[in-house]
Amino acid sequence: MSALAARTFCTARLDLLPLRAEHAEEMSGVLSDPALHTFIGGTPDTPEALLARYRRWTAGSPEPAVTWLNWVIRLRDAACLTGTVQATVSTCGHAPVAEIAWVVGTPWQGSGIATEAVRGLVGWLGRQEVRAVTAHIHPEHRASAAVATAAGLTPTDQWHDGEIRWHRSACTALDL
Numbered sequence: 001m002s003a004l005a006a007r008t009f010c011t012a013r014l015d016l017l018p019l020r021a022e023h024a025e026e027m028s029g030v031l032s033d034p035a036l037h038t039f040i041g042g043t044p045d046t047p048e049a050l051l052a053r054y055r056r057w058t059a060g061s062p063e064p065a066v067t068w069l070n071w072v073i074r075l076r077d078a079a080c081l082t083g084t085v086q087a088t089v090s091t092c093g094h095a096p097v098a099e100i101a102w103v104v105g106t107p108w109q110g111s112g113i114a115t116e117a118v119r120g121l122v123g124w125l126g127r128q129e130v131r132a133v134t135a136h137i138h139p140e141h142r143a144s145a146a147v148a149t150a151a152g153l154t155p156t157d158q159w160h161d162g163e164i165r166w167h168r169s170a171c172t173a174l175d176l
Contacts, residue, residue, distance in 0.1 A: 004089055004096070004128055006069040011120040013077065014113065016085065019070035021058060024051035026081050027072065030105035039138035057086075066090045073104065073117045082108040085121045087130075095131040102147065109143065118151045122168065136163040 006018035017023075028047040037043060045053060054070075061068045067089040073082045083104035089096050100121060104114045122133055135153055137144045139162075145155070148166045158165040 004067050004069065006071055009120060009124050010076075011116045013075060014116055014120065015074040015076055016071040016117060016120060016124075017074055019054060019057060019072050019084065021051055021054045023072045023081065024054045027054075027084070030081055030083060031103065033106040035106060036103060039141045039144075061088075069098075071121070073113060075108065075113065082113050083117070085117050087121065087125060087133075089125075089130060092132070096129060097132040097134070098125050098130045099134050099136075100125075101135065102144075114143070114147045115150045118147050122151045122153075131169065133168045135166045136160050137166055138163050 008018060009016050025047055028045065028050045031050070032044045034043060057068055057070050069087040069089060071085050073084060074080070075082050083102065085100065085102045087098040087100045089098045091097065100118070102114055102118050102121075104117070125133060133151075133153065135144075135148050137148060137155075145166075148155075151168070153166040153168040156165045156167050
């Protein structure tokens with residue numbers, strides 16, 4: 001797993017940049033709306049708490065068989081950060097698999113940024129030979145379900161902490 005690292009990649013409108021602790025200040029504003037926590041609970045992090053979290057994430061997983069990959073989403077034309085995508089990669093048998101998550105700040109929701117970023121992430125993971133992708137989505141979170149669907153994930157009958165497990169096998173860059 002250690003050979004896999006977040007690298008910059010681009011989509012039509014977005015630059016996905018490996019997350020750095022320095023992103024915390026701008027991202028604390030992006031993620032400041034309490035409505036972002038409707039389905040996941042909690043409250044927005046303070047800039048200091050977000051900085052500490054980003055430092056933990058960039059230090060990497062304490063488990064050698066797990067790789068944490070995190071990116072900030074930069075809207076190229078506006079030159080601003082709009083959210084994050086992440087993948088936790090481990091192995092199932094001999095094949096790498098990823099659990100993904102995403103969040104886009106309230107001002108940018110509804111503009112297709114999450115869909116574009118997640119499709120880009122799934123394609124990037126496929127180019128890294130990740131064989132399956134999962135996400136966990138609250139059953140009432142229609143917007144996240146739409147993003148997952150657009151990225152080729154389908155809901156399963158499995159639940160985890162009150163969320164539905166979504167799944168996609170055999171990721172490839174060609175079919176996105």
